[in-house]
Amino acid sequence: MSQVSDVIVVGSGASGVHAATALVEGGASVTMLDVGHEDKEYLSLVPDLPFSRMRREDPAQHRYLLGDRFEGIPLSPLAAGAQITPPHQYVVRQFPELAAIVAPAGFAALESFALGGLAQTWGAVCFPFLDSEIVRSGLDPRTLTPHYSEVARRIGVSAGTGDILRLAGQVKGLQPPLDVDDCAARVLHSYRGRREGFQRAGIGVGQPFMAVLTEPLDGRRAHAYHAMEFWSDAGGSVYRPCLTLRRLDGRPSFSYQRPYLVRRFREEPDGVVSVYARALDTDREVTFQARVLVLAAGAFGTTRIVLRSLGLYDLKVPFACNAHTYVPCICYRMIGAPVSERAHGLAQLTMIYDPTGDQQHLVQGQMYSYRSLLLFRLLKESRFPVRESIRFVRGLASSLVIWVIQHEDTSSSDQFCRLCRSDDSDADYLEISYVPREEAERRRRMNERLMIRYIRRLGCWPLSIVRPPHGSSVHYGGHLPTNSAEKPLTTEPSGRLRGTRSVYIVDGAALSYLPAKGPTFTLMANANRVGEHVLRCLKHV
Amino acid sequence: MPGPHDCFSQDVSRQSPSLVLVTGATGFIGCDVVSHLLRRGWRVRAFTRRPLPSTADHDRLDVVRGDMRDAGSLEAATKGASVVVHLAAVKRDEPDSDDVNVLGARRLVAACLASGCQRVINISTQSAKIARKGTYGRTKAQADEVFHASPLDVTTLLLSLVYGEGSGSVFTTMLKSIRALPVVPVFGDGKWISAPLHVGDVSSAIAACIEHDKTVGKLYDLGGPNLVTFDQLIDRLAATLGLHRYKVHIPLPIALGLAHLMTAVLRRPPITVSNILGSNQNTAIDIEPARRDFGFDPIDLSRGLSLVLGWRPSAGENDLTAEALAMAQYLMGAPLSRELIDRYADASHTLLGMHSPKPELVFVRRHPWALPFMDAAVGLMRPESLLRKKLLLMTAILEATPNHAEYFLKQPASPFEALRVCASQAARTIVKAVIGLLLYILVRRRI
Numbered sequence: 001m002s003q004v005s006d007v008i009v010v011g012s013g014a015s016g017v018h019a020a021t022a023l024v025e026g027g028a029s030v031t032m033l034d035v036g037h038e039d040k041e042y043l044s045l046v047p048d049l050p051f052s053r054m055r056r057e058d059p060a061q062h063r064y065l066l067g068d069r070f071e072g073i074p075l076s077p078l079a080a081g082a083q084i085t086p087p088h089q090y091v092v093r094q095f096p097e098l099a100a101i102v103a104p105a106g107f108a109a110l111e112s113f114a115l116g117g118l119a120q121t122w123g124a125v126c127f128p129f130l131d132s133e134i135v136r137s138g139l140d141p142r143t144l145t146p147h148y149s150e151v152a153r154r155i156g157v158s159a160g161t162g163d164i165l166r167l168a169g170q171v172k173g174l175q176p177p178l179d180v181d182d183c184a185a186r187v188l189h190s191y192r193g194r195r196e197g198f199q200r201a202g203i204g205v206g207q208p209f210m211a212v213l214t215e216p217l218d219g220r221r222a223h224a225y226h227a228m229e230f231w232s233d234a235g236g237s238v239y240r241p242c243l244t245l246r247r248l249d250g251r252p253s254f255s256y257q258r259p260y261l262v263r264r265f266r267e268e269p270d271g272v273v274s275v276y277a278r279a280l281d282t283d284r285e286v287t288f289q290a291r292v293l294v295l296a297a298g299a300f301g302t303t304r305i306v307l308r309s310l311g312l313y314d315l316k317v318p319f320a321c322n323a324h325t326y327v328p329c330i331c332y333r334m335i336g337a338p339v340s341e342r343a344h345g346l347a348q349l350t351m352i353y354d355p356t357g358d359q360q361h362l363v364q365g366q367m368y369s370y371r372s373l374l375l376f377r378l379l380k381e382s383r384f385p386v387r388e389s390i391r392f393v394r395g396l397a398s399s400l401v402i403w404v405i406q407h408e409d410t411s412s413s414d415q416f417c418r419l420c421r422s423d424d425s426d427a428d429y430l431e432i433s434y435v436p437r438e439e440a441e442r443r444r445r446m447n448e449r450l451m452i453r454y455i456r457r458l459g460c461w462p463l464s465i466v467r468p469p470h471g472s473s474v475h476y477g478g479h480l481p482t483n484s485a486e487k488p489l490t491t492e493p494s495g496r497l498r499g500t501r502s503v504y505i506v507d508g509a510a511l512s513y514l515p516a517k518g519p520t521f522t523l524m525a526n527a528n529r530v531g532e533h534v535l536r537c538l539k540h541v
Numbered sequence: 542m543p544g545p546h547d548c549f550s551q552d553v554s555r556q557s558p559s560l561v562l563v564t565g566a567t568g569f570i571g572c573d574v575v576s577h578l579l580r581r582g583w584r585v586r587a588f589t590r591r592p593l594p595s596t597a598d599h600d601r602l603d604v605v606r607g608d609m610r611d612a613g614s615l616e617a618a619t620k621g622a623s624v625v626v627h628l629a630a631v632k633r634d635e636p637d638s639d640d641v642n643v644l645g646a647r648r649l650v651a652a653c654l655a656s657g658c659q660r661v662i663n664i665s666t667q668s669a670k671i672a673r674k675g676t677y678g679r680t681k682a683q684a685d686e687v688f689h690a691s692p693l694d695v696t697t698l699l700l701s702l703v704y705g706e707g708s709g710s711v712f713t714t715m716l717k718s719i720r721a722l723p724v725v726p727v728f729g730d731g732k733w734i735s736a737p738l739h740v741g742d743v744s745s746a747i748a749a750c751i752e753h754d755k756t757v758g759k760l761y762d763l764g765g766p767n768l769v770t771f772d773q774l775i776d777r778l779a780a781t782l783g784l785h786r787y788k789v790h791i792p793l794p795i796a797l798g799l800a801h802l803m804t805a806v807l808r809r810p811p812i813t814v815s816n817i818l819g820s821n822q823n824t825a826i827d828i829e830p831a832r833r834d835f836g837f838d839p840i841d842l843s844r845g846l847s848l849v850l851g852w853r854p855s856a857g858e859n860d861l862t863a864e865a866l867a868m869a870q871y872l873m874g875a876p877l878s879r880e881l882i883d884r885y886a887d888a889s890h891t892l893l894g895m896h897s898p899k900p901e902l903v904f905v906r907r908h909p910w911a912l913p914f915m916d917a918a919v920g921l922m923r924p925e926s927l928l929r930k931k932l933l934l935m936t937a938i939l940e941a942t943p944n945h946a947e948y949f950l951k952q953p954a955s956p957f958e959a960l961r962v963c964a965s966q967a968a969r970t971i972v973k974a975v976i977g978l979l980l981y982i983l984v985r986r987r988i
Contacts (some may be wrong), residue, residue, distance in 0.1 A: 055946040062884065065941040070888045073937045075930050336956035375949055376937040383924050385917040385973055386932040387872050388966040395953045395962040 005029040005255070006538055008275050008290040009087050010262045010305065012036065014520050015527040016296035017244040018151060020254065022531025023294075025063035028252040028538055031288060032245075033277055035098065035113035036258030037481035041068065046232035051372045052341050054228070064231060065374060070537040073272075074377065083373075085230050090114050098261055098280075101300060102420075104472040108472040111298050115242035115258070118298065118446020118474055124229075124238050125366060126157050126209040127461045127517035128171050128525070129219055130359055136513040138482030139526065140493060147525035147532075149173050155239040155524070156217040162188070162206025163199070164352050175214045177207050178223065182340055184348035185403055186333045190458045202354040203454050208366065211239035211521070218247070227345040228371040238346070239338055260286065264309040265293050266500050267370040292502045292534050296527065299476040299508035300417065304430050306480060306489070306505075307419040313428070316418050317489065318411040320478035320514045325448055325467050327403040327541045328370075328378075329460035334399035345372035351403075351454070355447055361408055363447045364516040365455070370400040381464065401460055405451050406516040407444045412437065434470060474504065475519055480505050481512030495530030506530045543770040557583060558751055562658070564588045564609065564649070565629030569710040570664065570703060570743055574626060575602065577744035588618045609645030610637070615652035622912065624660040624751050625653060630684075634676040634804055634813045642680035646687040653693055660757075662750050663688045664743075666680040667762070668819040668827065670699065675815030685760070696756040698746060701764035701826055702774075705740030706849055712737075714811060719779050723910035724787045728796035728812065729821040731772035731788060736764025736826045739845040749783070749835040756834055764826040771820060781846050783863030785907035793821055847919040858884070860898070860906055861886040867909030868935040871916070873945060881938060888934050902928045904984045911980055917970060918977030 006028040009020045022031050026446070042064040054061060066072045067086035077414055084092060091114040103109045112118040128148045131141040152231055153173040161177045180188065191198065191205045198205065213222050215237075220236035220243065229238055236243055248254045260277035263285070267273050273293040279286050295302040298338075303317060347366040354362055377394045378400075382389040393400075414435040421428050482491040490498045491510040497503045506527040508519055561578055565571045566587030578585045584601045590608055607614025609629050619625060627649060631641045640779075653661060665685050668678035672908035686693040718725055746763055750756045769777070772788060779786040783914075791799070796817050803810035831837035865885040869877035877885075898906075901919060905912045905928065919926045939945045951960035 052946075052950055056943055059943055061943065062641060062938070062941040066888070066937060070891050073888065073892060073934060075892055077934065336953045336959035339952065374937065374940045376933055376940050379936060383920045384966070384970050385791055385913060385920055385977075386929070386936060387913065387916070388970045388973075390872065390936065390949070391962055391966050394949060394951060395959045398952055 004272055004424075005031045006290060007031070007287055007292045007294055007534060008273070009294045009296055010275070011014065011117060011296040011298060011301065011507070012241060012245055012256070012508070013112065013298060013521045014119035014122070014241050015297060016117070016294070017241045017248065018154075018524045019294050019296060019506045019527040019534075020248055020530040021244055022528045023305050023535055024248055024251050024254045026532065026535035027253070028535055029255075029455075030246075030248075031255045031257055031290065033262050033275065033288065034115060034256065034258045035094070035261055035280060036115040036256075037086055037090045037093045037113050038115050038242075039090040042305065043232060046087060046228070046234070047538075048224075048232070048234045048340055049226065049228075051231075051345070061239070064346075075380075083230070084121055085373075086233055087361040088283060091118060091120045093117075094314075095300055099300070100304075100427070101432065102429055103432040103471065103499075104434055106436075106469055107432055108469040109300065109432055109476075110472070110474050111300050113261075115245065119241050119356045121367070122211075122240070122520055123346055123518065124211040125518050126152070126211045126521040127364075128209070129515055129517065129522050130248045130362075132359055133362075133513065133517075135513040136360075136515075137522070138491070138493065138510070140510040144522075144525055144529055145170070147528045148521065151521070151524045155211050155244070156213045156215075156220065156505055157382070157521075158210050158214045158238075160207050160209040160211050160350070162191075163204030164206035164208065164220075164350055166204065171209065174209070175217075178210055178212055178214055178344060179225065179342075180207060180348050181343035181369050181371070182337070183331050183334050183399065185369065186331060187349060187367065187401075187458045187460065190333075194457055197457075198454060201450070201454065202357055203351060203451075205349060205351045205458070208350040209521070210346060212344065212346065213237045213239075218243075223344055225342040225344055227341070227343050229345045230372050262297065262305055264305060265503065266309065267503070271501075273466050273502055284296070291538065292504065294504045294506055294530070294534065295509075296507045298481055301432060302505060302507050302509045303417065303479040304419060304511075306503075308428060313419050313421055315477050315489075316413070316416040316433075317418045318413050319476055319509075320409040320411045321415065322409050322473045322475040322514050322516065323407045323444055323470055324473045325405045325444075325465060327405060327452060327455065327465055328381075328463045329401050329403060329455060330396055330463060331399045331401050331460050333459050335396065337398070339371075339398040343369065343371060345369070347404075348401075351451065353447065353451055353454075362516050363405065363407060363451060365403045365405045365451055367460075368402045368404065370397060370402060381466075403451075403455055403460065405448055406473065406514045406518075407447065409440075409514045411481060411512065417479070418442070432471075436470070475508070475514055477508035477511040477514045477519060479509040482510045483512055495526070504509075504530050504534060549765070557581075558623040558660070560584045560586055560622045561624045561626060561751070562586045562588055562618055563626045563628065564833070565627070566604075567591050568628055569705065569713075570740055571628045573705060573740045574628065574744045574747055577741070578626075578748060581748055586618060586622060588615075603802075608642045609648065612648045612652065615648050616655055616778050619649075619652045619656040619658045622658045624662065625649065626662045626664070626747055626751075627688075628664045630677075632677050632813075632815070633810060634815050635927065637769045638676045638680045642677075643683045643951055646684035649690040650687060650693060659694050660751065661688060661695045662747050663695055665697050665699050665760075666819070667699050667701050667764075667824045668815060670824045671818065671822040673818055673822060675813065675818045675915070677813070677815035678819060689758070689760075694757040695759070696750045697760040698743070698750070698763050699760060700738060700743060701762070702735040702737045703740050703743055704737050704845065704849060707866075710740075711816065715775065715825060716778060719775065719782065719784065719786055723777075723908055724789050725775055727771060727775065727788045727790050728800075729771070729790065729793050729945075731770060731775075731790055734768050734823050735771065735774065735810075735820075736766070736768050736828070737842055738765040738775065739840050739848065741848075742839040744833065746835065746837050749837065754837040756847045759830070759834070760835075761831040762824075762826045762828055763831060763837065763839075764828055765839045765842055765845065767829075768826075769842065777842070777846065780981045781850055783859045783866070783906070784909065793817070810867070810916075861889055863909070864902070864931065865935065867905060867912050868932060869939065870909060871912045871934060871973045872932070873939060873948060874949065875945075882940065885935055885938050888938060889931060892934065899927055900982060900984050901926070904980075914973050914977035915984075916977070916979050917973035917982035921974060921978070922981060947956055
C-alpha cells in the first residue's frame with residue numbers, strides 16, 4: 001500500500017531502535033512498525049522531586065503510586081513484571097491479549113507492546129559479554145566489540161568500578177561512575193577488607209556499568225539522585241529506547257508507524273519483502289513493503305512472526321531464559337545509621353562469581369537498596385501483625401538491600417515454545433512448555449549458596465530466598481540461535497534468518513546463549529552491528 | 542449555609558432586634574447560636590471569658606471579654622443591646638456554680654435593668670425540673686426563678702439532650718466513648734428517656750422567641766420529636782457509625798460514688814453527679830406549647846444524626862466504612878478522612894471484589910477493638926486471608942498519602958533505637974498472638 005522503503009524494522013525496543021539508528025545514519029530509509037503504547041495517565045503527574053519529598057508533599061501521589069485502578073497494589077503472588085509501577089505499566093499493556101501466549105504454571109512470560117519495549121523499565125545495568133560469552137552466543141567478538149563502544153557513546157553509559165572490570169569486558173567512551181548510596185558504600189568497605197578471600201573464591205565486587213548519565217548528553221541531564229527511577233523518567237538520565245526513537249523521529253528518512261501488530265512477512269519474487277500487519281485502530285490488515293525486514297519484536301514476538309510466516313506450526317522451538325533469585329538482606333551496619341536521601345534507586349553493586357575458574361559459567365548478583373518503593377510491598381512477606389510489621393520494616397528500611405542473583409542459561413529441549421493453531425479460526429497462539437531441569441537447578445542452588453555465603457561476609461544478613469517463577473527475569477533468547485550450522489530456524493552470523501533472502505533477526509531470539517548478565521547491552525550492540533551490515537548489503541545491490 | 546431550620550412561623554410580631562448579646566458564646570450551643578443569629582442578619586455581641594477564634598470574624602459580630610462573676614463587665618456588655626440570650630453557665634458541678642449560675646443571673650438582671658435592655662432569652666435545662674437535683678440542676682432552677690421574678694421580659698427554654706457537630710457536649714462524650722471503647726458504660730439502668738434535640742433547632746427556637754412577643758414570661762420544654770431511652774440512643778449512634786457496641790450498666794449508687802470521686806479528684810471530670818442524676822430521672826417533655834407559640838418544629842433524630850455525622854452510608858458501604866475506620870485506627874491510631882474511606886472502598890471493590898466475608902472479618906467489623914488480635918492470629922494461621930489482604934490494602938492507601946508519609950518514612954535515630962523498636966514490636970506481637978489465637982478459635986467455632 002505504501003511506497004517501498006529500504007528497511008522495515010518491527011518493534012521499537014532496545015534492539016529495534018539501534019538497528020534503525022545504524023541504518024538511518026547510513027542513509028537508508030526506514031519504516032518502523034510498532035504497536036507503540038505510551039503512558040498517557042501518570043508520568044506527567046510525577047513531580048521532579050526526590051522520593052521522600054514527593055511522598056511528603058504531593059497530594060496526588062496516590063494516583064501514580066497506587067494507580068487509578070489500584071494496579072500498583074500487588075496482592076497476588078510474584079509474577080513477571082511485579083516490580084512495574086503504574087507509570088510504567090503501559091510497557092505491559094495488552095499483554096497477553098495481543099501476544100496470544102500460553103504458558104504453564106511455573107513459567108511467567110512477558111512481552112511488551114510499548115513504544116520502547118521492555119527496556120522502558122529496564123534496570124539499566126549494561127554488561128558487555130566476555131569474548132567467550134560472545135562466542136557461545138554465536139557471535140564474533142572481533143566484529144561485535146566495537147559496537148559496544150558505539151552504543152555506549154550513543155546512550156551514555158557510566159563506568160563500573162572495582163574488581164568486576166576484569167570480568168566485565170572492555171568498552172570505550174564511558175562516563176564517570178555513579179555515586180553509590182550509604183548502604184553500598186558500607187558493603188564496598190567490607191569487601192575491600194576481605195578482598196583477597198573473595199578473589200581466591202573467584203568472586204569480584206564492584207559497581208556495574210549503568211546506562212545512566214553522570215554527565216549531560218544530547219539534551220539529557222546527569223542523574224539527579226532522586227531515587228525516582230521506578231516512578232518517572234524525568235530528565236532522561238536513565239537510558240530508555242524511546243530517547244533514541246525521539247531522535248530518529250525527526251529524520252526525513254525515518255517513519256514510525258503505529259498502531260500496527262505485525263502478523264507475518266512474505267518474500268516476493270521481485271526481491272521485496274511484504275509485511276502484513278493488523279492496524280489496531282481500524283482492525284484492518286495493512287501491507288508494507290521493503291527491501292529488507294529487520295525483526296526486533298522481542299524474542300517471542302519475533303519467533304511468532306517467523307513461525308507463522310514460514311507456516312511452521314506445531315514445531316518445537318527451544319529457547320533459553322535466565323533464572324534469577326531474590327535475596328532480601330539486612331545490611332546490619334546500616335541499622336539506625338543516618339541515611340542520605342541522595343541516591344539512585346537502581347543496582348548499586350554487582351558481584352560476579354566464577355565457579356569454574358575459566359570464566360565460562362559466571363554467576364552474577366546485583367545489589368539494590370530498598371529506598372524508592374513503598375513499604376507495603378514488603379509486608380506481604382511478613383506473618384507478624386500488620387501494625388507491628390510496619391514498624392519493623394520502617395525501622396529496618398534504611399538497611400534493607402535486595403540481592404538479585406542471576407544464572408546463565410542455554411536453549412535446551414525441555415524448554416520450548418511452539419506455534420499452535422486455534423480450533424475456531426485462522427488465529428494461532430504460542431504455547432510454552434517448560435520442565436525444570438534438575439541438574440541445572442542443582443547447580444544453580446549450589447552457586448547461590450556460595451554467593452549467599454559471601455553476601456553474608458559483606459555484612460548483609462539474608463532474610464529469605466525468594467525464587468520467582470521461571471521466565472520472570474524477562475531475559476529470553478535462543479529461539480533462532482546464531483550459529484554456522486546449516487539448520488532451519490537459525491540465524492546466520494550476519495544476523496540474517498537462515499533460508500531467507502532479506503530477513504534479519506536482531507533481538508534476543510538470535511542469541512544462542514544467555515550468560516548471567518542482562519542481555520540488553522549486547523542486544524543493542526548486536527542490533528547496531530546487524531544494522532550496519534544491512535546497510536552495506538543495501539549499498540552493494 | 543442555612544441551618545436545618547431557619548424559618549418558623551411567619552407571624553413575626555416584633556421588629557428585628559438592634560443588637561443581641563449572647564453570653565456563653567464560645568460554648569457548644571453558643572457558637573451555633575451566634576452564627577445562626579448572624580445569618581439572620583442581626584447584629585450580635587458575643588460575651589465570653591475566652592478569646593474567640595479569628596475565624597469568627599464578622600462585620601456584624603462584636604466580641605467583648607467578660608465574666609458572669611464580674612458585674613462591671615456585664616453592665617458594659619448589655620449597653621446598647623436590645624436582647625440578651627443567656628447561655629453562660631458552669632455545668633460540671635464546680636465549686637463556683639452558685640457564683641456563676643445563680644449570682645451571675647442576678648448580676649445579669651441588674652445589668653439589663655441598668656442598661657435598659659428589657660428582653661432576655663434564658664437557656665435552662667430539663668435537669669432543673671427533676672426531683673433529686675445535682676448542683677447544676679439546682680443552680681439552674683434558682684437562676685430561672687431569679688429571671689422570672691425580675692421585671693424583665695424573660696422567656697426560658699428548658700432543653701433536653703442537645704446534639705450537634707461542636708465539641709464539649711454530653712453528646713460528643715458519648716460519641717467518643719462509642720468510637721473508642723468496645724463496651725460502653727451506661728451510668729444507671731439505661732432506661733432514661735430523652736428527646737435528643739439538634740443544636741440548630743435550639744438556635745432557631747431562640748431566634749423565634751426573640752421574634753414572638755407571646756413567649757414573654759413563659760417557660761418552654763424543648764426537645765426533639767423522637768423519644769428514646771439512653772440505651773436506644775447508644776445503639777443508634779453505634780449503628781450510624783457502623784459499629785456494634787455492648788453496654789454495661791453501672792448501678793446508680795455505684796455510678797454516683799464514682800462521679801463524686803471523679804469530681805473530687807479531677808479538674809475536668811468526664812462525668813458528674815449532675816450528669817448521672819439528669820440521665821436517670823425522667824421529665825415530662827411537652828413541646829406542644831413551643832410548637833403552638835412560635836412554630837417550633839425540630840428535625841427528626843435520624844436526619845439530625847446524619848447531619849452531625851456528615852453522611853449515612855448505605856448498607857453495602859456500611860461494612861466497608863466500618864472496617865476502613867477500624868483499620869486506620871488500628872494501623873495509625875488516627876481517624877480516616879472521607880476521601881480515604883472512599884478510596885479504600887473503591888480499591889477493595891476493584892481488587893478484592895465481592896467476597897462473602899469470613900467470620901473473622903465480620904467479627905472485627907462489629908468489634909474493632911478485636912482487630913489487632915485477630916490480625917495477629919490470621920497472620921499466623923491464614924496469611925492469605927481476606928482480612929490480611931484488606932489490611933495490606935489499607936496500608937498501601939495510607940502510605941500513599943502525604944499526611945501519613947512521615948509515619949512511613951520515619952527512621953530510627955540510632956542502632957539502639959532500632960533494636961528497641963524491634964524488641965518491643967516482637968513482644969507486642971507475642972501478646973497479641975496469644976489473645977488473638979484464642980479469639981480466632983472462639984469466633985470460628987461460633988460461626
